Amino acid sequence: MERGLDVFIGVVSEEKMATADVVKRIMRVEGVDSVYELTGNFDIFVRASSHSAGELNKVIERVRACEGVVSSTTYLVLQRHDNR
Numbered sequence: 001m002e003r004g005l006d007v008f009i010g011v012v013s014e015e016k017m018a019t020a021d022v023v024k025r026i027m028r029v030e031g032v033d034s035v036y037e038l039t040g041n042f043d044i045f046v047r048a049s050s051h052s053a054g055e056l057n058k059v060i061e062r063v064r065a066c067e068g069v070v071s072s073t074t075y076l077v078l079q080r081h082d083n084r
Contacts, residue, residue, distance in 0.1 A: 022068035031059035
């Protein structure tokens with residue numbers, strides 16, 4: 001993969017904390033590419049990438065350690081398809 005490894009992290013945030021505040025904390029994590037607020041089972045989806053599994057694991061751990069993150073589920077991207 002020319003871009004390295006990509007993951008999406010589904011985050012459930014603390015109900016008593018503003019989602020925007022949790023997003024701001026997550027956005028400060030090095031390796032996070034973008035953050036989405038959404039509806040459904042997760043409050044936040046995070047896209048992160050790195051060129052090594054070890055570094056990507058550190059990014060995931062830093063996201064999980066952010067204040068306001070209650071739980072997370074990580075999805076490793078196996079293949080990317082662009083509509084271009």
